[in-house]
Amino acid sequence: MDGQRACAMTVNSFSSVSLEPALILWSIARDSARYELFRNTPAFGINVLASDQEMLSTLCAREDSLELTGAKWTQRESGALFVEGAIARFDCRTTAIHEAGDHDIIVAEVLDFDTPRDVSPLVFNRSSYFQI
Numbered sequence: 001m002d003g004q005r006a007c008a009m010t011v012n013s014f015s016s017v018s019l020e021p022a023l024i025l026w027s028i029a030r031d032s033a034r035y036e037l038f039r040n041t042p043a044f045g046i047n048v049l050a051s052d053q054e055m056l057s058t059l060c061a062r063e064d065s066l067e068l069t070g071a072k073w074t075q076r077e078s079g080a081l082f083v084e085g086a087i088a089r090f091d092c093r094t095t096a097i098h099e100a101g102d103h104d105i106i107v108a109e110v111l112d113f114d115t116p117r118d119v120s121p122l123v124f125n126r127s128s129y130f131q132i
Ligand SMILES: Cc1cc2nc3c(=O)[nH]c(=O)nc-3n(C[C@H](O)[C@H](O)[C@H](O)COP(=O)(O)O)c2cc1C
Pocket: 009, 010, 011, 012, 013, 014, 026, 027, 028, 029, 031, 032, 033, 034, 035, 057, 058, 060, 061, 062, 064, 124
């Protein structure tokens, strides 16, 4: 959240890092208009989109505002946003940020998660979306 604004960004750099403690990472371009927002937020949600959420992925690459996408979401106590329709959702708290080339790697602890849908994930490869 940025004040009362629900913000989002499409990323495919998300990866698992550690099991104990549960850590994940993703990277953000330092020249992104969303850089300051995501660098400074103490908590955020990771939403793994389902194969029927291609439009949401496209819109969140274009717009930083979840409100403009038509998506529905819930806000966790931490501030993380869980999007309706996602297949896995992680409530994350940033623990470290590392500079890496023109991106920063954001490492975060997973405080909680759920897996509300048992359907295929949305896959992005060679600049196109796929279903598996
Ligand atoms: C499938 C996909 C994956 C992306 N992954 C990342 C990513 O891991 N990190 C990143 O900084 N931007 C990523 N982007 C780009 C952002 O979603 C967004 O388009 C970009 O930040 C727009 O610029 P702005 O932040 O200046 O508005 C990805 C875009 C797409 C479509």
